[in-house]
Amino acid sequence: MKNKIAVIGAGLIDFGVLYHKSPEMMMEEAYINALQSVDNGIDPHEIQAAWLGTLRGRFTGVTLAQPTGLFKIPVSRVENACATGNDAFRNACFAIAAGVYDNAIIIGYEKMHDEKGGLIKLAGIKDIWMRRARTMPSFFGLRGTRHMHQYGSTKEDFALISVKNRHNGALYPHAHFRKEVTIEQVLKAPIISWPLGLFDCCPVTDGAAAVIVCKAELAKKYTDTPVFVGGSGLSVDSWQLGEDEALASFPASKDASRQAYRMAGLEPKDIDVGEIHDCFSVTEVINYEDLGFCEKGQGHKLIREGVTTLEGEKPMNPSGGLLAKGHPIGATGVAQIAEIFEQLRGQAGKIQVADVNVGMTHNIGVGRDNTGSVGCVHILTR
């Protein structure tokens, strides 16, 4: 599949608390932004297939076709917990690489706030695990204390992730939170689940994003600066497999990144920039290790040493990541692809990273019953 698929357009809507926008408005806006981003233009009637990524139940191809007018073509829907967006993109890539379609659009979307109190609240009421306090903050908080115990990281290390990502988000027009926070603010914030305070947790955010792909050999028709899909990986894992290390690691991220590196013929050192799954500050530290950017147990050193800041050697989450940009679940992975697309084309504005040739996107998803995780990774190249 390597280099058979080109990304030729991408668009986001401004993420935030969007009570005033219907799902249809959000999907349509992302769709139009993606269409308009194609340098040489694309006629909507040229689009041959579509994939919708959303967590919300009972959404189908029709859900996406209705606001976009993408009727009379195949529209599929993929869900894979918080990895939904990257997995929808992955399934579309397979269809292009199989030669079945010349091009396709992937739209990720989530309305986390709605008239019923929002997706997160509903999840909390209905889910047997959530009712027993196995909420996401407690789940990831446990990973934090384990990492601190086993590898000597500190609450301050995690706080530095939040400070970095809020700094980046302040520079990124689509981010939900566009205000910096100081390390003192992060450390003094109310504790949600130790060691995670308020600013260590991503917000509840509505958003949508869209990406247009085509067969690599057709890319030049649409743009002089396409971006190519070098590698792709997905894996699932269980906490019940008896791997102690999994308390401070996400084996599915490791597996998925290994698959993507192998397909791309690249190594962790080749990644110039990443949009990686920082649902909580500690998650980003663990990602550094799982994705191979450092040895196991050394993740916190990368942030201590400033390696992953916007000006560092290997900037991570220049968009502000989930912590500042927000995490509208189905949109998150698609937005990451859009952001890396802009980075590799030198169009990322105030968050542009210098000299980037290879970028990574990465999601972790936690199984509904908290018994395992999903990891999904893509490697994009100029």
Place this chain on the structure above:
Amino acid sequence: MKNKIAVIGAGLIDFGVLYHKSPEMMMEEAYINALQSVDNGIDPHEIQAAWLGTLRGRFTGVTLAQPTGLFKIPVSRVENACATGNDAFRNACFAIAAGVYDNAIIIGYEKMHDEKGGLIKLAGIKDIWMRRARTMPSFFGLRGTRHMHQYGSTKEDFALISVKNRHNGALYPHAHFRKEVTIEQVLKAPIISWPLGLFDCCPVTDGAAAVIVCKAELAKKYTDTPVFVGGSGLSVDSWQLGEDEALASFPASKDASRQAYRMAGLEPKDIDVGEIHDCFSVTEVINYEDLGFCEKGQGHKLIREGVTTLEGEKPMNPSGGLLAKGHPIGATGVAQIAEIFEQLRGQAGKIQVADVNVGMTHNIGVGRDNTGSVGCVHILTR
């Protein structure tokens, strides 16, 4: 993609009201049945990727990995209303045809009855359209009266579909209803939504099914009688496009079957047997037209003349279809693939159709808000 993918194994569980089986038990049983159906055996560790098809919200790759042990591999989840099973199969086929995996398993599953009153009941409570009586029977009943008005079909014609499919289901071990009905019983049954009586409506059924596919060139390792994927199609449509004909037609079925015929290089006359979406009796009549088995408005003549009975020229739904076998949504399309696989291998027992070389599977899905439909079609060949 034509003939690049082989089906090498398939298994179902007995469909029915399965209060006594957990989702995990259902998925595991279908998985084991599929593994055991592979003639030369397959080691579970050989399986490289998986797709889960289910309508139920918030299910992820982990949901399927947990009961099957399919950890450390990519597990994706697809939903597309009642076309979920066929669309999950389609996405898996893309990945095999793209050369990314040597093989994959697709598991479709639905527990329609559960402790909360079941999926259908929940849908009825929550959905604004359902609350306004735009239920599935009323939606499909409208198609029935329109077909009668426009083309001269009768309630008796629709009843003949139910009689045929209940007859077939009585011969099929996995069917939910294994008891024949007479045309008098169908005609005298309580009306649910005119012209649809009780026996014109598919039951609420729990079930699971699994299918194993591989690259065509590897098929002989597993079996001497693989079945090949000749064509695949998916389309979505809106009722708001102003096509009057759509009241007695499902344009998405037409589009999807055209795509599949084109890919396979086949025509409707080449189809020897079909498992097609008879959620209501009238739907099967309309399918005959949409899938090209007869001219528009002539569907009821095929059943009047016995063309689609088990002994007819073009048997449809030898398994009993959704009307007798049941319609556990995510499982339905995957079960259809399993059944056509068995037909093409001559292993369908009492429902075996003579001289079959080409089979079709077909689902219709209705969008959540009743504003459009999904159609998904596969053509399988010996």
